[in-house]
Amino acid sequence: MVSAVVRDHSVVYAPRMQDLLAREEKVFRIDATTVGVSDCDLMAEIVAGRPVLATERSVYKPAAGADIPHDSATRTIRALGQDVMAGIRTPPPPARALSGAWPYAATSYLRRWLFASDPLPVSLLSKRGVTRSDTVSRIVDRAVTLWPGSDAEGKCTALAEQIRGASGTQDRKQAIALYRRATATLCDGVAALAGNALWLMGPAREQEGGARDDLTSVLWETLRLLPPAWMLFRKGGDAYTGLHPEIRPTDSVALFPLLMHRHPDYWSDPLEFRPERWAGVADPEKTPAFMPFGFDGARCWAKHLVVPLAESLLTVAFDNGLVIRSPRQEAHIPLRSLLSVRFDAEAAA
Known part of the structure; x- marks a missing residue:
């Protein structure tokens, strides 16, 4: 399950991810205190075992x-x-901003598209250059706490309005944290999903003069084959010990949609990129052994926004002739919390 060759190009995973993909067992020990799980039924039982x-x-x-x-x-x-x-x-903003290193260019583009109307210093909360520095982030947080832009009513996003309308310092600090986390989680996740879809669609799309598949089906298939949320982590406890003999009271559990989505017990031709498998599927999330946003009771809070926004981003990319410049055949996926293909792209002038 390590190599996935799709439309004449492939991805190379970080070594630890390659080790996971080479596992044949659906329940396995990762280290002395962590058990990995890719069994569909057991994953559902673990998620239902206790609230998140x-x-x-x-x-x-x-x-x-x-x-x-x-x-x-x-x-x-x-x-x-x-x-x-x-x-x-x-x-949308000018498409030339999508040129550069993905998924970072796409993340910045989405933040500009959705949150650029917010007043300073609130808009700085979603800037990637700010969020990468703890010191700068603390300075911006302090500035927003003292001055949330009280004169910006009706001129800012609803998320920024949460900060402006906070009742006190503590509430404002939490509203700032939620603004930063919500914008980052959404934009980073959508950028990763769109970038993975671009890579999976591959050179064939460019050779066909920009012809595009059904983007909704493309995105669901991307969520199966290269899901940005590739692992869910649950801390240990008694709730899981009776579910499988491998799980001890002191063990934490790592759930792997990435492995489950690629297992031949659940999917036909599991390593092939086949968007057509989703044609006519009314509710993809009800598909067995498919967990793009988590199970009932622990689903992603913004799942209803992710696919429409990614589809809009891809539409902008295709309408403006975005092409992958490098690498052309083999891209690397580093070990990060979000699974995302790294490549350089360029939009038409």
Whole structure:
């Protein structure tokens, strides 16, 4: 299961990921305190075994020294949905900004498309150059805490309005953390998905003069073969010990959609990129052994936004003649929390 040759080009995984892909067992020990699982039924039982802990969530983990209240989380989801839908309806930025190293160029492009209307310093919260520096991030957070742009009512995104409308310093700090996390998680994830889809579609699309497949099916197949959220981690505990003899009370559990999505027990021609397998599938998430956004009770909070936004991004890329310049045949996937192919692309002038 290591090599996946699709349309005359392939991907090369980081060594530790290659080791995982070479596993034939569906339940296996990774190290002294971690068990890996790619068995469909066992994964469902593990997710149902207990609620997800706050510290296991990427966005709603504690911030500013306190847990994120449920109502704050709900408001953030709704605000982000409003901002994405509003952004998709507006003209996209110039496509030349998509030229460069992917997925980073796509991440910056999405942030500009969706959140550039926010006043300074709020808009800096979503800038990749800021988020890469802890020191600069703290300075920006402090600036936004003191001055959230009170004169910007009606001129900013719904997420930024959450900061402006916070009732006190603690609430504002948490709203800042949610703004930063929500924008980063969404834009990074969509950029990775779109980039993976571009690579999987491959040179054939360029040779056909930009002809495109059904983008929705392309994205669902990309979520199967190269899912950005390729691993889910659950801390150990008694809830899992009775589910499988390999799992001990002290063990944490790593769930691998990447392995499950490529296993021949669940899929025909599992390593082939075949978007047509999703034609006529009304609800792809009900497909057995398919976990692009998690199981019931632990699904991605923004799953309803990811595919439409990625489709809009790909449409902009194709309409403006975006082509992959390098590498041409073999791209590397580093060991990161998001699985994403790295390549350089160029949009038509």
